[in-house]
Amino acid sequence: MPLTISALGEGLHEALVPQFDKRVMVLELGDGLAVPQAPGDTWTGEALVDAMSEAFPTRSVRWVVPTHHHSDSMSAVRAFVAASAL
C-alpha cells in the first residue's frame, strides 16, 4: 500500500502509516531527508523509503533516528539502512 506524505510546514512533512496507526515526521535537511522514528516493519519501511524518494526526487533518504528501543521507534530501521541511511 503506498504511503501518503503531506506537508506540515516548510521542510516538515508527515507520512501516514495506517497499517500501524502511526505518523512519521519527514524532515528536509540540506539535500537529504531524515525520519526521527521508523515504526512498523521492514515492508512498511521500504514503502516509506519509496514514498520519500518519490515525493522528494532531488533529496536522498539520509538519516533515521530512532529515539528508543521499542517497535514503534525502530522496527523499520532495516529498510532505511538498506537505502544507505545512517
Ligand SMILES: [Zn+2]
Ligand atoms: Zn515506544
